[in-house]
Amino acid sequence: xxxxxxxxxxxxxxxxxxxxxxxxxxxxxxxxxxxxxxxxxxxxxxxxxxxxxxxxxxxxxxxxxxxxxxxxxxxxxxxxxxxxxxxxxxxxxxxxxxxxxxxxxxxxxxxxxxxxxxxxxxxxxxxxxxxxxxxxxxxxxxxxxxxxxxxxxxxxxxxxxxxxxxxxxxxxxxxxxxxxxxxxxxxxxxxxxxxxxxxxxxxxxxxxxxxxxxxxxxxxxxxxxxxxxxxxxxxxxxxxxxxxxxxxxxxxxxxxxxxxxxxxxxxxxxxxxxxxxxxxxxxxxxxxxxxxxxxxxxxxxxx
Numbered sequence: 001x002x003x004x005x006x007x008x009x010x011x012x013x014x015x016x017x018x019x020x021x022x023x024x025x026x027x028x029x030x031x032x033x034x035x036x037x038x039x040x041x042x043x044x045x046x047x048x049x050x051x052x053x054x055x056x057x058x059x060x061x062x063x064x065x066x067x068x069x070x071x072x073x074x075x076x077x078x079x080x081x082x083x084x085x086x087x088x089x090x091x092x093x094x095x096x097x098x099x100x101x102x103x104x105x106x107x108x109x110x111x112x113x114x115x116x117x118x119x120x121x122x123x124x125x126x127x128x129x130x131x132x133x134x135x136x137x138x139x140x141x142x143x144x145x146x147x148x149x150x151x152x153x154x155x156x157x158x159x160x161x162x163x164x165x166x167x168x169x170x171x172x173x174x175x176x177x178x179x180x181x182x183x184x185x186x187x188x189x190x191x192x193x194x195x196x197x198x199x200x201x202x203x204x205x206x207x208x209x210x211x212x213x214x215x216x217x218x219x220x221x222x223x224x225x226x227x228x229x230x231x232x233x234x235x236x237x238x239x240x241x242x243x244x245x246x247x248x249x250x251x252x253x254x255x256x257x258x259x260x261x262x263x264x265x266x267x268x269x270x271x272x273x274x275x276x277x278x279x280x281x282x283x284x285x286x287x288x289x290x291x292x293x294x295x296x297x298x299x300x301x302x303x
Contacts, residue, residue, distance in 0.1 A: 009168040009187075012097050014090045016081075016177045017269055028085040034281050035078045041284030042067040044298065052297040058136035059125070060294075062118045063287055065145050069114060070280035073107040076100060077178040077276045084177065094168070097179035102160040104180060104276075105203070109152030112254070115247055116210045117144045119217040122243060127224045158202055162195055176269060178276070182257060186264070196261060204259035211251040218244055242286045249279045 017027055045067040049055045080100070084090040092100070125132050159181055166188040174183045181199055185192050221240055253275035257268070288294050 009094060009170070009172045011091045011093050011172065012179065012184075012187075013173045014084060014092060014177055014179075015173055015175050016084060016090055017273075024085045028082060031078065031085070031277060032082055034277050035074065035082065038074045038078070038277075038280045038284075039071060041281070041288075042071040045284050045288065045294070046071075048294060048297050048301050051301060055293065055297055058121050058132075058138075058141045059118070061138070061141050062114065062121060062145070063294075066111065066114055066118070066287075067284060069107055069111045070283050073104075073111060074276065074280040076103045076107060081177045092179065097174075097184065098160060098164050100179045101163060101181065101184065102156050104178070105156035105159050106152050108254070109155040109206070110148050111250065112207065112210050113148035113151050114145065115243075115250065116213055116217075117148060118243060119214045119221075119247075120144075122240060123217050123221055126221050155202060155206060159199065162198055166190060166192070166195065175264060176272060178272070180257075180272070182268075183264075200258065200260075204255070207251055207254040208259055211247070211255065214247050214251070218247075242291070245286055246279070246283055249274065249282060253279075 016024070018024055046064050049060045049064040077100070080092070121136055124135050128135065163181060163185055166185060167190055168187055169189040171187045174187070176183045181203065185195055185199070188195075218240055222237070225237060225240070253271045256271050257275070288298065
């Protein structure tokens with residue numbers, strides 16, 4: 001069966017995290033609990049912010065969107081991984097693999113850009129507090145979120161197009177538990193040097209660029225907090241600390257995976273777990289445990 005791009009592979013085999021049945025069952029329990037926490041935690045944040053009329057500032061609007069993205073991001077890989085951990089035959093169709101790759105980068109790219117927008121929101125709130133309401137109006141916030149999704153779509157469609165047109169004519173075993181660019185393009189029956197450069201310049205440099213922008217933003221914020229603020233200093237530092245924790249957890253694995261040649265490393269699967277499971281799980285925990293207004297709103301919602 002020969003297609004336009006000479007692909008003869010119709011399905012891929014996902015090797016997963018372990019070949020041991022006992023280890024797979026342990027992973028299933030752990031990742032099932034993690035996914036339940038991700039779904040319930042992020043849904044709780046979304047419902048709390050939507051219901052409570054006190055949580056109407058730009059920060060909570062962005063936090064609600066971040067929870068929605070985390071929920072989508074985890075749902076791209078986790079349900080399939082949980083099903084495969086209980087299955088003897090861990091296969092995914094070629095089209096299903098490309099779809100998973102697209103939505104992984106679509107939601108991941110949206111989160112990357114949204115975290116950058118949230119850093120800008122904190123910069124305006126702390127460095128220009130008198131103009132905060134006029135700068136971060138609701139129409140402006142909606143446009144910023146829409147720009148995040150558009151940028152993520154462009155990023156993801158480029159990754160998918162570059163991958164889907166490669167010829168896959170023989171090996172079909174992906175050494176991971178989901179379809180991502182590095183392990184998939186290593187199976188192509190052609191020289192992928194140019195494709196690797198394009199992929200690194202897309203995912204890798206975008207990750208690095210956003211991370212550097214975030215570092216500069218939070219550095220400026222921390223310097224401003226130290227020099228100017230007296231009242232509310234610790235509250236501002238606490239907010240920034242929670243954001244920096246999320247940024248480090250998200251961008252660290254992204255830069256490790258995409259900002260290097262796509263050769264196989266033993267730590268790749270562990271880093272992938274941090275990126276696709278741990279980060280969406282700790283985001284709601286970090287933001288709720290370190291934000292008194294959100295915790296109070298959840299208590300009111302519960303009672």
